[in-house]
Amino acid sequence: MPHALVVAEITEDGKVKKATLAAITFAQKALPAVGGAFSILVLGGAARSAAAELTSFGAQKVLVCEDPTLAHYTAEHYAPTVAEVGKSFALLVATATSQGKDLMPRVAARLDAGFAGDCSDVLVEGTALRYKRPMYAGNVFGTVELTTPVQVATARQSEFDAAAPSGGSSPVEAVAKVAPGAAAARVDYVSLEAVKSERPELTEARVVVSGGRAIKEQFFQVLEPLAQALGAAIGASRAAVDAGYAPGDYQVGQTGKIVAPELYVAIGISGAIQHIAGMKSSKVIVAINKDADAPIFQIADYGLVADLFQAVPALTAELKKRKG
Numbered sequence: 001m002p003h004a005l006v007v008a009e010i011t012e013d014g015k016v017k018k019a020t021l022a023a024i025t026f027a028q029k030a031l032p033a034v035g036g037a038f039s040i041l042v043l044g045g046a047a048r049s050a051a052a053e054l055t056s057f058g059a060q061k062v063l064v065c066e067d068p069t070l071a072h073y074t075a076e077h078y079a080p081t082v083a084e085v086g087k088s089f090a091l092l093v094a095t096a097t098s099q100g101k102d103l104m105p106r107v108a109a110r111l112d113a114g115f116a117g118d119c120s121d122v123l124v125e126g127t128a129l130r131y132k133r134p135m136y137a138g139n140v141f142g143t144v145e146l147t148t149p150v151q152v153a154t155a156r157q158s159e160f161d162a163a164a165p166s167g168g169s170s171p172v173e174a175v176a177k178v179a180p181g182a183a184a185a186r187v188d189y190v191s192l193e194a195v196k197s198e199r200p201e202l203t204e205a206r207v208v209v210s211g212g213r214a215i216k217e218q219f220f221q222v223l224e225p226l227a228q229a230l231g232a233a234i235g236a237s238r239a240a241v242d243a244g245y246a247p248g249d250y251q252v253g254q255t256g257k258i259v260a261p262e263l264y265v266a267i268g269i270s271g272a273i274q275h276i277a278g279m280k281s282s283k284v285i286v287a288i289n290k291d292a293d294a295p296i297f298q299i300a301d302y303g304l305v306a307d308l309f310q311a312v313p314a315l316t317a318e319l320k321k322r323k324g
Contacts, residue, residue: 094155130145284302
């Protein structure tokens with residue numbers, strides 16, 4: 001039973017989330033051991049328009065389950081269909097987003113399949129797959145081997161390059177929605193309270209400017225001008241979020257969002273293990289902190305020991321001057 005299945009993630013208006021491209025890369029890397037080709041499964045209320053975006057990535061086919069009852073994601077409604085389609089594949093993979101982490105373990109349970117979550121790499125050794133995944137906030141990496149006929153995994157987006165279109169056009173095939181079980185009857189979608197911002201999405205931004213608790217109540221006053229000058233998303237340490245200086249969806253770290261932008265600017269962040277686990281894969285890390293012994297400087301490519309309340313406005317002014 002060869003072949004791999006990528007479970008895509010889309011927005012409610014039918015746009016493919018960039019995170020899906022990491023899962024495609026994961027599947028492509030695993031194919032030498034899995035055998036066959038990979039297909040993509042798209043579910044949602046506007047799945048057909050999203051499927052059209054995915055036909056150029058070299059998939060054997062793009063499977064589409066479009067149904068009004070799938071317009072809003074809930075694991076109880078999605079898992080039965082994913083499991084039914086997935087039982088014909090050797091490997092099912094999604095990205096380790098909040099949705100992927102919620103959905104794929106349930107799918108694995110339905111298939112009686114082994115599960116490897118938040119994988120940072122997939123290793124091919126002959127016909128065997130081994131999954132590399134972080135443990136203890138990324139200080140240790142373990143290698144997991146699954147022995148079940150069907151295997152399920154999630155890929156950490158920051159560790160896999162986004163797949164690029166390979167040309168061609170994959171055929172699109174409709175699949176039927178599987179009726180949800182009793183669990184779905186106990187779950188109702190109420191509403192989504194999303195923070196609207198003109199800045200890029202944190203997990204998909206090329207540049208991220210993050211602040212720590214040291215900025216205190218001036219969090220946005222200090223960070224927003226610099227983020228605007230860099231075209232950056234804004235992030236925060238857990239300490240800043242816990243102190244109420246930034247909303248929870250800004251949190252970067254092991255218990256927040258995992259990011260890997262081209263440039264990560266850490267301002268007033270000491271560098272706790274929990275935070276570093278969420279951003280250490282960034283291509284270039286810049287740290288500004290008045291404590292020369294702050295752990296963040298151990299992983300920073302560039303470090304500035306200075307008072308952030310003086311250094312950040314000066315840096316912002318210089319960037320604006322060069323742009324002007």
